[in-house]
Amino acid sequence: MNKQDRIISIAKNTIETESKAIANLAHLVDQEFSGAVEYIFHSKGRVIVTGIGKSANIATKIVATLNSTGTPAIFMHAADAIHGDLGTIQESDTVICISKSGNTPEIKVLVSLIKAIDNKLIAITGNRDSFLGLQADFVLNAYVEKEACPNNLAPTASTTAQLVIGDALAMCLLDLRGFSSKDFAKFHPGGSLGKKLYLRVSNLTSLNEKPQVSPDTDVKKVIVEISEKMLGVTAVVENDEIVGIITDGDLRRMLTRTDSFTGLTAKDIMTKNPKRIGNNAMAVDAMEMMDKYGITQILAEEKGKYCGVVHIHNLTKEGII
Structure with missing residues (x-):
């Protein structure tokens, strides 16, 4: 086997080993798992997640997931x-407390101290019969048959299993709390994810010029309006209501049909009843409409009144796409 084939083989074996370990976790979820979730849900305090070594790294990720889904959590390193x-x-x-073996010296000391101050202790461990497993009030079984490491030493499948158990815990709590996309947006105001959850069409139309002509506007003036507003489109508006749309494409098609546009007006070349979206709608809804209909701009309205244009470039710039 050459080097490239060996690399591919090892990668596949690692993925297969870890996927089997994760699939087996579904058989280990029991009433004790449910009890732990319900205890946290009814608790008035925070969740303190602790571990040592690689398990400590997993603990920090679980803390982040809990915090972002409505369960206050803090990481505490077991050694510290x-x-x-x-x-x-x-x-x-x-x-x-997260530990594969549940028997490391630091975990034994920590568990004894936690029991002494009478806080509820939940174990995520692959060894129910360990010191941690026997002392815990609830045990979330993260047993794996073997690591992906060929020497069965480096934490790989075991840490993946711990992470999955943490995610399952967080998702159960999310469901019990009725945690919605609006709640999620409060905790994720930045980045593209947050923008998908809170950015509205009105936030985008306010950034753009507001191209518009009347049905009787001369085509030459239509061209000037589209060019000046730099959105490749103009709304055709009558009594503040959208009656049509003219795009760069409409102008090109007009030029293929006639040698002269003298006497032509907006109503002669516009597309009637164009696609439109509410100005208060979510920006991600505008993206979905553009994708569905294969368009790069969409007109916005509020209570039947023209508000402006959302361009695909707005969505790209904001990270929605």
């Missing part, structure tokens, strides 16, 4: 906890 950070844990907090 036994050297002064135990004060992070408040009376009503729930502690989630």
